[in-house]
Amino acid sequence: MKCAGFATVPLLLAGCKGPLSTLSPAGPIAQDIAWLWWALLAGAALLALLVFVLVALSFGRPREVPEKRWTFGLGVWFSLAVLTLTLAAALWVGERILPHGPALEVHAHARQWSWTFSHPGAQGPNEAEGVLHIPAGQPVDVLITSSDVIHSFWVPQLGGKMDAIPGRQNRLRIEATRPGTYEGLCAEFCGLEHASMRFEVIAHDPADWPPASLPVSPPLSPPALMEAPRP
Amino acid sequence: MIPNDVAAIPPNPPRRALHLHRELDIVWRNGPGLWGQITSVSHTTLGLRFMGTAFVFFGIGGLLAMLIRAQLATPQSAFLDTALYNQIFTMHGSIMMFLFAIPMLEGLAMYLLPKMLGTRDLAFPRLSALGYWCYLLGGSILILALLAGVAPGDGWFMYTPLSGKTYSPGINADVWLLGVTFVEISALAAAIELMVSILRLRAPGMKLTQMPLFAWYILGTAAMMLAGFPPLILGSVLLEMERAFGWPFFDPERGGDPLLWQHLFWLFGHPEVYIIFLPAAGVLSTVIPVLSRTTIVGYGAIVAAILGMVFLSFGLWVHHMFTVGIPHLALAFFSAASMLVAVPTAVQIFAWIGTMWRGRPELKLPMLYVLGFFFTFVMGGLTGVMLAVVPFNWQAHDTAFVTAHLHYVLIGGFVFPMLAGVTWWMPLMSGRRRIRGLGESAFWLILIGFHGTFFLMHLTGLMGMPRRIPTYADNPEWMLLNLSSSFFGFVMTIGFALFTIDLILQAGFGKRSVRDPWHAPSLDWAMALPPPNYNFASLPGVELQKAGAADAMLKLARGEGFLPGAPRGRREILVTSVGSARPEHVALLPFNTALPLVVAFAICAFVLLMLGGFYAVAPVALIPVAGLIWAWARRAVAAVDAAPVEIAPGLLLPVHPANGATLTQSGLVSLLFANGTFFASLLFGLAFLTLVSPGPPVPAWQADGTVLLAAIAVLALLAAGTLGGRWALARVEAGQPAGAALIGSVVANLAALVALAALALGVLPDPTRHAGDAVRAALVAYVGLHIAVAVLFSAFALDQARRGELNPAHAGSLRNWGLWQRYTLAAAALATAALWAQELTA
Amino acid sequence: MRRVGGMGWLGWLIAGPTVWAAAFSVAYGLHGLGCELGWPALSLGPVSLQRVAIALPSLAAILVCLVLLARVKTALGPEAGIPRLGLWIGLIATLYTMAPVLVATSCRV
Known part of the structure; x- marks a missing residue:
């Protein structure tokens, strides 16, 4: 059980699952980050324990303290070693989840307070309000734009988040291993209805891609998308 | 001629302490009654007042936090409407940062530094008072706006374009921009005078490398404030210009860039965390060795750690912007720097634990808070390292995980040490002992309440709950987590209420404390309780600085140090050289005056006119400000014909420096340094808008x-x-x-x-x-x-x-x-x- | 350089971290500029102009720190301890923050 990290709270043992939980990943990118998190948690728990034990031990009788061993040995070299390891892992996973190589491109356009998505269909781009269609089992690059304030595109089970910034276009890679419906939300505070800016990602079986049942709409043309700046 | 070796200067002959006290008290004390409070420029009075006012704002901010927790306790609460909820979380963050944390540390530093450094006041007493009034008036504007329902509601980070005129048309955002900038005058004022006081007012012979660590911490803090606040002030000024006059700095359609705001804001915002942490760490470095009955482990290493933090913390700001679409390499720079800044933190943590190992720690009340600090801050620091990991940040950013992390850091790294400090120095500030039992109960309630609120909030965030949402009807899996956070939030509040009651009881009804109750080595305890405005009847030389508070006290009170008494009826202090603290000249400090309040009112008039949208008239309000500053300079103590003063037998010092800078010059250099960062930020803005920003x-x-x-x-x-x-x-x-x-x-x-x-x-x-x-x-x-x-x-x-x-x-x-x-x-x-x-x- | 305290000592104290700060700012600025001007595509032997441009200020900073480290003892005598730590901070911080230049993807993809 991966929730063992929180085993101190038996009540919540089963509670790590959820449609928005980063701890129940549904694709390789979210999975990479989840593994990274469990590794970080294990390391952090050990380090915290070390410090707490050292503090507890100080309540004994006075001892000789080699100053340099504490300040430089523990303080500098030990922590630098741990941090270097962490940084290396961070860079490695960071490069893995970057949008390298070819991928299907879809668009996510945010405004107060809704999302418009589009994906390439058989007869041109398909547009949908609040629902993003993607094929399962292959990487998808979401091109994220906004026409008013800053929003943030986030589907916790499929990958990290990326801001939608007016005047810019950002690219985020996501991937769903299996077909299904995944929940997403706006993560950056964007005004009154920020909380209701939810959406869905439907991952289709690759055999059924592009899905035929969806209505075909004219190419996406909100003003800010048309003048979307250099990628 | 001034001898090179301060220790070789002969002592003054002892005199009657009571006689000296009367002579000094007449010159240095506040006037009677309310008017005396208004006109006071004493660092003791103003330091206490800063801390007291900050505590009131802490109460208000805490109340707002309770409203947030009440709203979030159930998934679909109709307790607050969304607009009000947005105002409340915005104000909670803004109050805790700008009206509690910063003024609290300023107050503590102002109160303590002259006492620790062995002098009688800060370098610019009227500036202390001006800072306080700007803080009080600016803070009041924000609170009144909250009561009137026009408080800012765009988040304490005020991201553009949401905070621009198009999406926030009311005066709410202007309240934040103008009110907070008004308050920041006090931060700059405090930074300048703390800096100058540490560098120029140390007791004769107190080398930089021998001064109490607390002073090193505040020196670092002051330097960071001088470099960190200008970008925020610049950002606020630019955004206010955009809102008031339509200058499109952040408007993407007219070539502006919302990311410029984020850069300027976090260029301040991240160092800010360390500005808050450093003084708290200073308290820990002061309290831990004394309560462990030993000396600090690794003085030099700690000074180097402070130095490292001061600089490295300016290389982290982009880690608040990991999801804005910056290339991985640039993120990696900041990720690496964010990792690296954990090293000086670790050095200090291990130095403190080493100190406790070397000594025999006593479980007195301040030590309980020190333990609370270790327990809380270490976890907050570790989640901080996690957040510096870019891929993990992409998941955790803007979720409750970050809310939990930042409260672990700020309450663990600032509030617990401050509570340790308050309980530590309460006998000094009030002259009384505390009532047993109450403080311990408050500690346990705060500790349990805190971890109950925030520990599981990490999980809430990992399960996808974003920040700043008022309802979560579709996510029953977050319900129990939120309910328990809310419950324990109220436990914590009860703990803080109990802490406040304990303070009030101690100040009002505690038994009189003996002098130097902790047997401290530092000069802050080498005085009567509560301390008189002049602190020391005579200023300590090298020998008395090292003697320990108990032994130095009597000799100082009898005038055996330098510059005893106030025989000339003037407020005299010693100005010393930057590095080795050789006495250079005697400086005359100003008497009590209401001028700072008048200047603050004049600035307030300008702020209110801007707030009201009277842009044509507002600049006119700057004329009285300029006039009053002129009067301020004219009323600086003129001693055109002052004769040299004998500070020790046979040692005459001029009242104006024959060579070396005046205090005012040192202050001006500090101001110009801050001004230079402001200008550099503006040039950065120019380059950013010209080169990086997309758009036309x-x-x-x-x-x-x-x-x-x-x-x-x-x-x-x-x-x-x-x-x-x-x-x-x-x-x-x-x-x-x-x-x-x-x-x-x-x-x-x-x-x-x-x-x-x-x-x-x-x-x-x-x-x-x-x-x-x-x-x-x-x-x-x-x-x-x-x-x-x-x-x-x-x-x-x-x-x-x-x-x-x-x-x-x-x-x-x-x-x-x-x-x-x-x-x-x-x-x-x-x-x-x-x-x-x-x-x-x- | 004055031996006894004063601004000279303070100058030595902040020298190391200041050198780091300068290198860090210049590297970050050059990185942004290089991405705008397409430096990653221009190769100089085995590496791109981009990586060379970003690495150069750091190498310079490391050099400066080393030179100062060699001189600090003669300049400050018994007071050299903490400034020397400051120079080490500058050196290590430069090495550490610039290490990602070798591996991370430079510009937006």
Whole structure:
């Protein structure tokens, strides 16, 4: 059980699952980050324990303290070693989840307070309000734009988040291993209805891609998308 | 002649302590009654008042937190409507940062530093008072806005374009921009005077490398404030200009960039965390060794750690922006720097634990809070390292995980140490002992309440709950987590209420404390309880600094240190050299005055006019501000004919420095340093908008030869003003009249101002057209403001010459003006070059 | 350089971290500029102009720190301890924050 990290709270043992939980990943990118998190948690728990034990031990009788061993040995070299390891892992996973190589491109356009998505269909781009269609089992690059304030595109089970910034276009890679419906939300505070800016990602079986049942709409043309700046 | 070795100066003969006390008390004490409080400029009074006011704001901010927790306790609460909820979480963050944490640490530092450094007050007492009034008035504006329902609601980070006029049309955002900037005057004022006080007012012979660690921490804090606040102030000024006048710095449709705001805000916002942490760590470094009955482990390593933190923390700001679409390599720089800053933190943590190992820690109340700090802050630091990991940050950013992390860091790293500090210094501040039992109960309630609230909040965030949402009807899996956070939040509140009651009871009904109750080595306890305004009847030399509070106390009270008593009826302190603290001269501090309050009111009038949208009238309100500052300078204690003062047998010191800088000059250098960061941030903005920002390119200015000529004319006139000032100083130093040179300088400066105004009004493109035009106009306005101040400086010197107040020993105003003038000339030249470069790239 | 305290000592104290700060700012600025001007595509032998441009200020900073480290003892004598730590901070911080230049993807993809 991966929730063992929180085993101190038996009540919540089963509670790590959820449609928005980063701890129940549904694709390789979210999975990479989840593994990274469990590794970080294990390391952090050990380090915290070390410090707490050292503090507890100080309540004994006075001892000789080699100053340099504490300040430089523990303080500098030990922590630098741990941090270097962490940084290396961070860079490695960071490069893995970057949008390298070819991928299907879809668009996510945010405004107060809704999302418009589009994906390439058989007869041109398909547009949908609040629902993003993607094929399962292959990487998808979401091109994220906004026409008013800053929003943030986030589907916790499929990958990290990326801001939608007016005047810019950002690219985020996501991937769903299996077909299904995944929940997403706006993560950056964007005004009154920020909380209701939810959406869905439907991952289709690759055999059924592009899905035929969806209505075909004219190419996406909100003003800010048309003048979307250099990628 | 001043001997090189301070320890060799013979002591003053002992005198009757009571006699000295009466003599000093008459000179240094506050006036009676309410008026006496209003006119007080004492660091003891103002330090306490800063802390008390900060505590009141902490209560208000805490109340808002409870409203947030009440709203989130159930998934679909209708307790607060969304607009109000947004105002409440915005104000909670803003109050805790700007009205609690910063003023709290300023107050503690102001109260303690002169006592620890062995002097009688801070370098600029009236500035302390001005800072307090700006803080109180600015804070009141924010609270009144909250009560009136027009508080800012765009988050404490005020991201554009949401905080721009289009999406936040009311005055709510203006309240934040103007109110917080008004409050920041107090932060800059405190930073300048803490910096100057630490560098110039240490007791004779107290080398930098021997001063209490707390002073090192505050020196680092002050330096960080001088460099960290200007970007925020610049950002606020630019955003207010955009909102008020339509200068499109952050508007993507007219070439602006919302990311510029984020850079400026976090360039302040991240160092801010360390600005808050450093003084708290200073408290820990002071309290832990004494309560462990030993000395600190690794003094030098800790000083180096402070140094590292001060710098490294300026290389982290982008880790708040990991999801804005910056390339991985740039993220990696900041990720690495964010990792690295954990090293100096670790050095300090292990130095403190090592100190406890070496000694015999006593579980007194402050030590409980120290343990609370270890338990909480270590976890907060570790989640901080996790958040510095870019991939994990992409998941955790803007979720409750970050809320939990930042509360672990701020409550663990600031509030717990501050509570340790308050319980530690309460006997000093109140002169009384605490009532047993209550404090321990408060500690346990706070600790349990805190971890109950925030530990599981990490999980809430990992399960996907974003920040700043009022309802979560579709996510029953977050319900229990939120309910338990809310429950324990109220437990924590009860703990803080109990803590407050304990303080009030101690101050009102506690038994009188003995002097030096903790057997401390530092000078802050070598005085009566509660301390008199003058702190020390005589100022400690090297021997008394090292004697420990108990042994130094009596000798100091009997006048065996330097500069005993106040026989001349003046507020006298010793100014020493930066590194080795050799006594340089005696400085005279101002008496009680209401002038700071009047100046604060005048600034407040300007702020309110801007807030009300009376943009045409508002600049007029700056005239009284300028006039009052003139009066402020005129009323600085003039000692044109003061005779040298005997600070120890046979050792005469001048009242004005024969060589070396005056305190005012040191203060001005600090101010110019902060000003320089402001200017550098503005140049960064220019480069960012010109090179990095997407959107339409800057339209060509089509500047022709007349523009170039006008720019050269402005620079030449400023140079002439500078030379005139130099010439005047040379003549005054030679004892000759300098009137002609001064008149020439004033005229040159005035002409420069007129030329610049003609340039700005005549040929500058409309600043509302494009962000490039706006930032160009902002640069010109910056230079114009500096020339205007230079005019005032030169006119002040001319006025002094006319009154016959300038002589070789009293030419400080000429030197100060020279500093400002040279800075203005350099800034004008740099601005010209920058605008030239902008033209070339456009 | 003055031996006893004063601004000289303070100058030595902040020298190391200041050098780091300068290198860090310049590298970050050059990185942004390089991405705009397409430096990653221009190769200088085995590496791109981009990586060379970003690495150069750091190498310079490391050099400066080493030179100062060699001199600090003669300049400050018994007071050299903490400034020397400051120089080490500058050196290690430069090495550490610039290490990602070798591996991370430079510009937006």
